[in-house]
Amino acid sequence: MHNDVAPMHARSAEDAGEHVGFIVELPEFSGPLDLLLSLIRDEQVDIYDIPIARIAEQFLARIHGMRIDDAAEYLEMAARLLRIKAQMLLPRPEGMEAWEDPRAELVRRLLEYQQVREVVDVLERLSDDRRNRFARSYVQVQAEPVDRDDRPFAATLADLFAAVDRVLRQATRPLVHDVIPRALDVDGAMRSIRAVMALRSRAKWGDIVSRDAEPWQILSVLLALLELAKSGELRIAQPKPFASMELSGDTAS
Amino acid sequence: MTPLARLLEAALFASARPIPSDTLSQLDPESTPAGVAAALDEIRERYDNEGHGVELVAVSDGWQILTRPEYTEAIERAQLAARPQRLSGAALETLAIVAYRQPIGRLEIEDIRGVGAGAILKSLQERGLVDVTGRGEGMGRPLLYGTTPLFLEHFALRHLGELPRADELTVALRPALPQAS
Amino acid sequence: MTPLARLLEAALFASARPIPSDTLSQLDPESTPAGVAAALDEIRERYDNEGHGVELVAVSDGWQILTRPEYTEAIERAQLAARPQRLSGAALETLAIVAYRQPIGRLEIEDIRGVGAGAILKSLQERGLVDVTGRGEGMGRPLLYGTTPLFLEHFALRHLGELPRADELTVALRPALPQAS
Numbered sequence: 001m002h003n004d005v006a007p008m009h010a011r012s013a014e015d016a017g018e019h020v021g022f023i024v025e026l027p028e029f030s031g032p033l034d035l036l037l038s039l040i041r042d043e044q045v046d047i048y049d050i051p052i053a054r055i056a057e058q059f060l061a062r063i064h065g066m067r068i069d070d071a072a073e074y075l076e077m078a079a080r081l082l083r084i085k086a087q088m089l090l091p092r093p094e095g096m097e098a099w100e101d102p103r104a105e106l107v108r109r110l111l112e113y114q115q116v117r118e119v120v121d122v123l124e125r126l127s128d129d130r131r132n133r134f135a136r137s138y139v140q141v142q143a144e145p146v147d148r149d150d151r152p153f154a155a156t157l158a159d160l161f162a163a164v165d166r167v168l169r170q171a172t173r174p175l176v177h178d179v180i181p182r183a184l185d186v187d188g189a190m191r192s193i194r195a196v197m198a199l200r201s202r203a204k205w206g207d208i209v210s211r212d213a214e215p216w217q218i219l220s221v222l223l224a225l226l227e228l229a230k231s232g233e234l235r236i237a238q239p240k241p242f243a244s245m246e247l248s249g250d251t252a253s
Numbered sequence: 254m255t256p257l258a259r260l261l262e263a264a265l266f267a268s269a270r271p272i273p274s275d276t277l278s279q280l281d282p283e284s285t286p287a288g289v290a291a292a293l294d295e296i297r298e299r300y301d302n303e304g305h306g307v308e309l310v311a312v313s314d315g316w317q318i319l320t321r322p323e324y325t326e327a328i329e330r331a332q333l334a335a336r337p338q339r340l341s342g343a344a345l346e347t348l349a350i351v352a353y354r355q356p357i358g359r360l361e362i363e364d365i366r367g368v369g370a371g372a373i374l375k376s377l378q379e380r381g382l383v384d385v386t387g388r389g390e391g392m393g394r395p396l397l398y399g400t401t402p403l404f405l406e407h408f409a410l411r412h413l414g415e416l417p418r419a420d421e422l423t424v425a426l427r428p429a430l431p432q433a434s
Numbered sequence: 435m436t437p438l439a440r441l442l443e444a445a446l447f448a449s450a451r452p453i454p455s456d457t458l459s460q461l462d463p464e465s466t467p468a469g470v471a472a473a474l475d476e477i478r479e480r481y482d483n484e485g486h487g488v489e490l491v492a493v494s495d496g497w498q499i500l501t502r503p504e505y506t507e508a509i510e511r512a513q514l515a516a517r518p519q520r521l522s523g524a525a526l527e528t529l530a531i532v533a534y535r536q537p538i539g540r541l542e543i544e545d546i547r548g549v550g551a552g553a554i555l556k557s558l559q560e561r562g563l564v565d566v567t568g569r570g571e572g573m574g575r576p577l578l579y580g581t582t583p584l585f586l587e588h589f590a591l592r593h594l595g596e597l598p599r600a601d602e603l604t605v606a607l608r609p610a611l612p613q614a615s
Binding site for chain 1: 515517549588
């Protein structure tokens with residue numbers, strides 16, 4: 001059942017042949033070498049002895065009508081074919097053994113490309129085979145691991161480069177660095193601390209300062225706490241070095 | 254197994270959701286509801302009697318093959334260990350900016366990306382990919398971030414100089430640019 | 435079925451991706467590689483001999499349960515699962531070249547195909563089928579590409595050696611390309 005997967009160029013050539021007036025759409029051929037190879041196949045000529053004038057003529061006929069912005073690579077190949085055709089017309093130097101066939105490089109590239117097409121046929125077969133089998137559909141695992149940051153993560157250098165590229169595209173404007181001065185807000189911090197302490201008799205540092213607080217906020221809270229402690233409104237205690245500060249409104253104890 | 258049971262088994266396996274009974278019937282236009290029921294029985298009995306690791310379960314609106322509960326823990330343990338978490342695009346972008354602009358402060362990163370970077374920087378820091386490397390000048394003396402040795406290790410770089418220069422990078426990644434000759 | 439085979443079946447069943455052999459071994463800390471191999475054999479034979487709708491397939495560096503091809507159409511018709519899109523001819527050509535010549539740079543690919551490869555490489559990279567594996571020598575230190583484990587998975591290959599050897603193809607490849615000037 002998989003034998004029906006004809007190589008893409010063969011299929012394309014058939015399709016193109018059925019059409020009148022030849023509108024070659026680019027996706028039909030994956031490039032000028034693909035088109036050239038399909039011509040050679042259609043015309044049933046020897047790849048090692050390509051009748052270059054005939055093939056060049058066919059090639060030009062096929063790319064006629066192609067949208068020009070899509071056709072640059074095809075036009076380049078057409079020019080190459082015409083150049084080879086001209087070189088073939090030059091008289092060969094008499095007695096020189098080492099005549100280099102002008103077609104040699106083209107033949108080499110065609111053979112190499114032909115090999116790629118063979119591998120494509122293999123890949124296409126394998127791919128169709130695999131596509132005809134379903135794996136288990138992905139089911140979301142609901143469990144979130146606790147120590148998520150110890151897990152390996154998948155990002156390649158290419159991911160990183162792509163990210164840089166995205167950033168560069170977005171950040172075309174020159175970077176003018178605006179530093180916004182932020183004054184400390186000790187009064188505001190004192191107000192929030194009083195509000196917290198009004199609701200509970202004891203609090204911890206973390207209850208007053210959010211985890212993503214910015215330095216100026218932290219500094220404000222710190223100064224406010226010292227101010228409140230100085231005025232006797234609350235007590236600050238640290239049970240052991242580096243432990244979280246504990247605040248209590250009960251200044252009597 | 255009967256042909257219908259085989260078809261149903263393949264379908265139940267391939268589907269992410271339970272399959273309603275009438276969808277199961279439609280899989281083979283020639284099947285009857287009784288035939289489908291018999292095939293489902295056959296699958297269930299086979300899974301139960303021959304000691305398979307999976308079972309056929311009737312759920313609210315249909316049927317589903319599920320792994321037996323006793324294996325859940327082992328599977329979850331292995332899968333979580335094996336399935337690496339992808340860094341989000343936002344995390345990668347932030348990482349890229351830090352790599353190319355270090356030492357760099359949070360505000361500058363936010364200026365480039367146009368969105369807040371606090372939470373992302375923190376998670377990158379927790380993963381050990383970036384770290385605080387100093388403090389900037391000026392008001393508030395902002396924390397400056399840089400990449401860590403683990404960053405190099407993860408992307409298999411020997412040193413930061415192995416990253417492409419920013420100007421050659423856009424060219425390398427942009428599709429179908431005319432090649433430099 | 436043996437207890438180990440049941441456990442492996444449950445794990446393989448639950449996973450959408452192939453499970454590498456060593457992950458399978460880790461499922462039961464007391465298992466031996468030989469024991470795991472025997473259990474996998476047991477599962478495979480059971481699926482084959484008792485006419486199941488699924489089969490056990492060795493792919494990439496691990497194992498995966500897949501539905502048998504004869505049920506694909508019915509499953510797709512019932513819209514229980516969809517086949518992935520086919521790769522274009524240009525994408526397959528580029529993949530073929532990368533698979534056989536890796537690590538390989540963009541210019542070399544373009545030289546063989548005769549057309550630009552930037553956009554295709556990028557899309558293959560986004561699909562996870564190829565990746566940058568290093569940088570070449572010479573001007574601009576070009577990015578070099580290679581195939582990924584997902585490439586193997588996509589074509590249900592165990593390793594690149596399963597592709598035909600270059601000399602098995604009808605036309606022999608010349609050993610190396612001259613450097614693009």
